[in-house]
Amino acid sequence: MPTVSPQRLAEVFVEVADTLVDEFDVIEFLQLVSVRTVELFDAGAVGLLLADEHGELQFMAASDEAAKLLEIFEVQHREGPCLDAFLSGEVVSGPEIETEADRWPLFAPRAIAAGFCSVYAVPMRLRGEVIGAVNVFGRRAGEWDVEDLRIVQALVDVATIGLLQERVIRRGEVLTEQLQGALNSRVVIEQAKGALAQLRQISVDEAFELMRSFARRNGRALSAVAQTVVSDDRSGIADLTGE
Amino acid sequence: MASGPLDRADRLRQLCRASTRTLPALGSAVTLMTAQGVQPGAVSSDALTQALEEQQFSFGEGPCVDAFAQCRPVLVPDLGSDRPERWLAYAPAALEKGVRAVFAFPLQIGAARLGVLDVYRDSPGVLSAAALRQALSFAEIALWILLDGQSDASIGRPVEGLESAVESRSELFQAQGMVMIQLGVSLAEAMARLRAHAFIEDRRLGEVARDVVARRLILEPDRSSGGSG
Numbered sequence: 001m002p003t004v005s006p007q008r009l010a011e012v013f014v015e016v017a018d019t020l021v022d023e024f025d026v027i028e029f030l031q032l033v034s035v036r037t038v039e040l041f042d043a044g045a046v047g048l049l050l051a052d053e054h055g056e057l058q059f060m061a062a063s064d065e066a067a068k069l070l071e072i073f074e075v076q077h078r079e080g081p082c083l084d085a086f087l088s089g090e091v092v093s094g095p096e097i098e099t100e101a102d103r104w105p106l107f108a109p110r111a112i113a114a115g116f117c118s119v120y121a122v123p124m125r126l127r128g129e130v131i132g133a134v135n136v137f138g139r140r141a142g143e144w145d146v147e148d149l150r151i152v153q154a155l156v157d158v159a160t161i162g163l164l165q166e167r168v169i170r171r172g173e174v175l176t177e178q179l180q181g182a183l184n185s186r187v188v189i190e191q192a193k194g195a196l197a198q199l200r201q202i203s204v205d206e207a208f209e210l211m212r213s214f215a216r217r218n219g220r221a222l223s224a225v226a227q228t229v230v231s232d233d234r235s236g237i238a239d240l241t242g243e
Numbered sequence: 244m245a246s247g248p249l250d251r252a253d254r255l256r257q258l259c260r261a262s263t264r265t266l267p268a269l270g271s272a273v274t275l276m277t278a279q280g281v282q283p284g285a286v287s288s289d290a291l292t293q294a295l296e297e298q299q300f301s302f303g304e305g306p307c308v309d310a311f312a313q314c315r316p317v318l319v320p321d322l323g324s325d326r327p328e329r330w331l332a333y334a335p336a337a338l339e340k341g342v343r344a345v346f347a348f349p350l351q352i353g354a355a356r357l358g359v360l361d362v363y364r365d366s367p368g369v370l371s372a373a374a375l376r377q378a379l380s381f382a383e384i385a386l387w388i389l390l391d392g393q394s395d396a397s398i399g400r401p402v403e404g405l406e407s408a409v410e411s412r413s414e415l416f417q418a419q420g421m422v423m424i425q426l427g428v429s430l431a432e433a434m435a436r437l438r439a440h441a442f443i444e445d446r447r448l449g450e451v452a453r454d455v456v457a458r459r460l461i462l463e464p465d466r467s468s469g470g471s472g
Contacts, residue, residue, distance in 0.1 A: 053379035059413060070413050173318035176375060181315030187353030190413045191430060194420025194456065204417050204456060230354040230420060230430055 003148055004040050012036045013158070020162050025221035026182045027189055030061035033159045037136065038063040040155075041148060044116050044139040047073045048159065049082050050124070050132035052183055057082055057132065060186050065208050072110045073135070080107035081121035085133040091149060092121040096141045117141040122153050124160045131160065131179060185223045192226035199241045214240045252286050254388050259288040262362060262381040266374050269342065269365045272296045273350070273385050275358040276311050282358075291340065295363060298336050305333040307359045310347035314356065316379075317347045321367040343367045348382035350389060353416055355430035357389045390435050411449040418452035426464055436462050 016036070019029050034046040047062035047069065059073040076082045081104070084092040094100050095118045100108045111119060118138035123130045134156045138144075164178050189208075196207035214237070215225045228234060234241050255273045262271040270292030275282040281300045287293040299305035306317040319325050322334055322343055337345065344364040350357045360382045362370075370378060415437070422433035437455070440462055441448045454460035 053376050071411075074412060173320060173369060177315050177318060180379075181313065184314050184349075184351060184353060187416050190416030191353045191355075191420040191423075194417035194422075195424050196420075197417070197456075198421040198424035227354055230423065 003145060004151055008040065009151065012040060012155075016155075016158055016162070024162075025223045026163060027061055027185055028215075028222045029162050030159060031063070031222075033155055033162070034061055034063040034134075037134075037152065037155055041136065041152070044137040045069055045135075046137070047082075047135045048124075048132065049073055049076060049086070049135070050163075050179060050183060051086060051130075053180070057086060058183055058186065060132070060182065066205055067203075068114050072107065072114060075106050075110060076135075078106060080104050080135075081119050082133040082135050085121035085123045086130055089123050089125065089130045091123070091153070093144070094119040095143045098141070111137065115139065118144075120144060120149065120152070122149070122156045124156055124163075126160055126164065126175065129175075131163075131175075134159070188223060188230065189226045192229035195229050196241065199243065210240060251388060251391070252284065255286040255385060256288070258381060258385055258388065259286060259292075262360070262378065263288040265377055265381075266362060266364075266370070269363045270295070271363070271381070272361045273358055273389075274300075274307060274361065275389070276356070278356070292361075292363060295337060295340060295342065296361065298340075299333055299361075302330075302332040302336070304330045305337075306330075306345050306347035307361050310349045310359050311356065314349055314351060316349065318370070319345050320369040323367065337363075341365050346370060346378060348378060350382055350386040352386065352390075352419070352434060353430070355419070355434065357386060357431055360385050390431055390438070411453055414456045415449060415452040418455035421455055422462055425461060 016029075016033060019032060030048050034048060037043065037046045043063075045063050048060045049057040050060050052058050057073075057076050059070060062069055062073065072080075073082070081092045081094055094104075097104075097108050097111050097117055097119055104111075114137075116137040116139065118141050120136045120138075122134045122136070124132040124134065134152075136152060163182060164175060189211075192211060193204040193207045196202075196211060197204045200207065200210070202210070211225050211229065212222060214220075215222045218225075225237065225240070228237050229241065234243060259271040259273060262268065270288045272285060272287035272292045272295070274285040274296055285293070285296055287296055296307070299307050306319055310317040322338055322345055325334065327334065342363050343366050346362040346364075348360045348362075350360060360378070362378055418437060419430060419433045422428070422436055423430050426433065426436065428436065437451055438448060440446075440460075441451045444451070451460065455462070
């Protein structure tokens with residue numbers, strides 16, 4: 001039996017689909033999917049990584065952007081469940097991270113230190129190609145229900161389709177164009193976090209939260225706000241930058 | 244001077260020729276751009292490619308213009324059968340010069356955008372997965388050559404990419420944003436400053452970035468930019 005209420009699940013899919021039709025911001029969308037996955041499964045955290053042109057995983061979005069968590073995602077360049085799921089194209093399970101020090105010597109200690117006990121990684125697939133993977137971290141150790149994992153896979157599939165924006169991928173080139181664009185918009189967010197942290201003398205985590213709430217309050221896309229933060233003309237966002 | 248460090252244009256031209264041979268292609272070109280438009284200093288592997296580049300900018304449209312504006316590659320494997328309304332002036336002119344496919348890759352790190360690498364082919368067809376990876380790698384190298392040119396301190400340096408910061412990429416970009424504000428320079432120059440500091444102090448770029456984000460390190464303003472005094 002899945003642990004998720006069917007009604008709540010339906011609501012989440014509707015909300016995610018709604019985002020796809022509105023003015024679309026890829027980072028916000030992926031973050032929404034991450035946050036909703038955490039809520040549905042009472043998970044500790046969810047993070048999403050995409051492969052760049054070198055086949056290296058890059059951090060794209062997470063339910064929670066704390067610097068600590070980012071580090072866990074970044075170490076997965078080298079090893080970890082996301083990398084394994086990406087390379088194998090299969091779901092990778094680590095119901096007890098404590099026992100995984102041999103398999104993931106870099107990843108396991110960091111995940112434990114951040115308070116996580118279990119981890120699942122689900123590949124993001126498109127037309128036979130694996131383009132990234134999603135990590136689901138649990139605060140408790142233990143196996144997941146098979147049905148629950150299916151629901152996670154369905155959410156991941158929605159994220160993959162959403163990421164590629166176009167309703168029908170007409171040609172393989174579009175995939176490359178979209179992926180490269182998405183990876184670059186993530187970089188803009190990081191640059192803006194740094195710039196805003198410096199402008200306001202706060203931490204980068206605080207800067208991200210400020211940008212996100214400013215975007216929400218003003219009905220603007222997160223990526224557009226980030227772009228303005230690192231532009232020459234910040235006069236339109238003086239409320240945010242404190243300039 | 245043959246053994247001395249190559250200047251930026253020479254290095255870019257070498258890169259364009261290498262890209263043309265490797266992919267292979269009819270020609271390759273790097274065009275420098277800012278939000279205000281095309282900058283002088285475009286380089287091409289050959290004269291025909293140079294003419295093709297200039298055409299894009301005289302028409303003000305084409306894959307290169309779109310790639311820069313949209314911050315993502317524009318891949319056109321069959322220019323002859325692409326949507327004709329996409330580039331009304333550019334497409335017929337390029338076809339007439341023998342171009343059948345064109346692939347444009349923006350040279351950018353996040354919001355720091357410096358130009359575009361254009362690759363032209365004289366037969367239609369997609370870039371193979373391997374050729375696409377190579378083209379993206381050439382674009383990355385071109386980007387680092389351009390970034391080197393942003394700061395006097397780093398000219399003539401071997402091109403080092405993001406490899407030394409793989410486990411702290413986010414911090415590297417955050418540090419870039421911080422340095423931009425601290426020193427009042429462009430994002431591109433901020434990255435050049437970070438790299439110059441790492442080089443001079445013989446430290447890894449990722450470590451330098453981490454110290455900047457943790458506010459253990461504040462980069463000095465560039466003394467050489469203050470003029471002759």
